[in-house]
Amino acid sequence: MLTKDSTFEINVSKTSSIDQVDFDNIAFGKVFSDHVFVMDYVDGEWKRGSIEPFGPMSLSPSTMALHYGQAIFEGMKAYRQEDGSVSMFRPGANITRFNRSAKRICMPEVPEDVFMQALVELVSLDEAWVPDDPQSSLYIRPFLFATDSHVGVRPSFSYKFMIFTCPVGQYYNKPVRVKVETNFTRAARGGTGAAKAAGNYAAALLPTKLAQDEGYDQLLWTDAKSHKNIEECGTMNAAFVVDGKLLVPSTSDTVLAGITRDSALTLATDLGIDVESRVISVQELEEAAEKGLLQEAFGLGTAATVSVICTIGFAEFDYDLPVIADWIIAPQIKSALDSVRLGTGEDKHGWNIPV
Numbered sequence: 001m002l003t004k005d006s007t008f009e010i011n012v013s014k015t016s017s018i019d020q021v022d023f024d025n026i027a028f029g030k031v032f033s034d035h036v037f038v039m040d041y042v043d044g045e046w047k048r049g050s051i052e053p054f055g056p057m058s059l060s061p062s063t064m065a066l067h068y069g070q071a072i073f074e075g076m077k078a079y080r081q082e083d084g085s086v087s088m089f090r091p092g093a094n095i096t097r098f099n100r101s102a103k104r105i106c107m108p109e110v111p112e113d114v115f116m117q118a119l120v121e122l123v124s125l126d127e128a129w130v131p132d133d134p135q136s137s138l139y140i141r142p143f144l145f146a147t148d149s150h151v152g153v154r155p156s157f158s159y160k161f162m163i164f165t166c167p168v169g170q171y172y173n174k175p176v177r178v179k180v181e182t183n184f185t186r187a188a189r190g191g192t193g194a195a196k197a198a199g200n201y202a203a204a205l206l207p208t209k210l211a212q213d214e215g216y217d218q219l220l221w222t223d224a225k226s227h228k229n230i231e232e233c234g235t236m237n238a239a240f241v242v243d244g245k246l247l248v249p250s251t252s253d254t255v256l257a258g259i260t261r262d263s264a265l266t267l268a269t270d271l272g273i274d275v276e277s278r279v280i281s282v283q284e285l286e287e288a289a290e291k292g293l294l295q296e297a298f299g300l301g302t303a304a305t306v307s308v309i310c311t312i313g314f315a316e317f318d319y320d321l322p323v324i325a326d327w328i329i330a331p332q333i334k335s336a337l338d339s340v341r342l343g344t345g346e347d348k349h350g351w352n353i354p355v
């Protein structure tokens with residue numbers, strides 16, 4: 001809650017751009033709420049954070065993050081509850097993962113209590129930006145980057161931690177065509193695949209674009225060494241239904257531990273669905289497809305929640321999944337997730353954190 005003795009200095013924006021937003025047609029990631037949280041790390045410690053009007057900022061051309069990629073981010077959401085209040089979905093899990101990413105990229109961790117307070121104060125201040133429509137939400141983007149003005153590779157001494165938010169509608173609303181990628185690699189053992197490090201996403205752009213040139217929307221990444229096992233679906237975790245069983249690749253240092261994935265597995269187990277988290281080979285999926293047992297395939301991630309796959313491009317053939325209207329498990333997971341996040345169902349795992 002915002003009080004006079006707020007933890008942070010708050011410079012309320014003199015103007016708001018909320019009137020310019022068409023909440024019935026929100027483009028993902030294009031409109032930003034009025035305020036941004038900013039906190040600097042200098043001389044080995046975090047300074048007091050502040051909430052400022054959202055807007056351009058000035059940086060030295062030699063800002064280290066721009067050259068050496070010392071930058072990480074998170075993505076999470078706040079939802080308008082049925083009773084009109086606002087809750088964030090599992091923010092503590094994002095904070096933990098953020099600090100894990102920070103460690104891997106050699107950056108200072110953000111104290112958990114400060115991080116949580118920043119989320120609560122920022123989202124409270126821009127509460128009007130949380131859409132009312134149940135298919136929409138407020139996307140929250142925390143990030144951290146190196147700010148030393150310096151040329152030469154080494155960890156930066158100074159950093160900037162920021163959080164902004166943006167109202168979002170449905171992410172991909174159409175079913176996606178994915179291609180099994182057996183040449184390029186997203187993440188290798190010992191690499192940074194388990195961290196939300198900015199550079200990971202840059203490395204995936206060209207392979208994705210090449211697949212798009214072939215008529216696909218996204219890639220199904222395979223392991224770097226053999227290219228025989230499925231790892232992720234674009235920037236989401238992958239999930240399949242084979243003969244009524246929910247199969248997901250296990251997390252590792254190459255398969256990022258998604259919070260949507262974890263939530264989906266927990267809810268699926270609650271629903272009595274058979275769940276297996278393990279290594280899943282391309283061959284196994286191909287054989288299931290040939291026998292007509294590959295019933296559903298989808299991506300799991302905060303942005304799109306459940307992103308359904310209509311076609312999988314294997315080396316030898318394109319497999320079209322059964323018509324989505326006949327799917328059972330993906331819709332069950334989506335509606336179970338929605339009912340917790342929107343406060344219409346029981347939150348038995350304590351995932352919602354009110355702001």
Ligand SMILES: *Cc1c(COP(=O)(O)O)cnc(C)c1O
Pocket residue numbers: 075196232234235236237256257258259260261300301302303
């Ligand atoms: C963020 C991300 C996910 C999904 O994580 P969520 O916590 O569910 O949003 C999956 N894979 C990659 C590579 C990601 O960056």
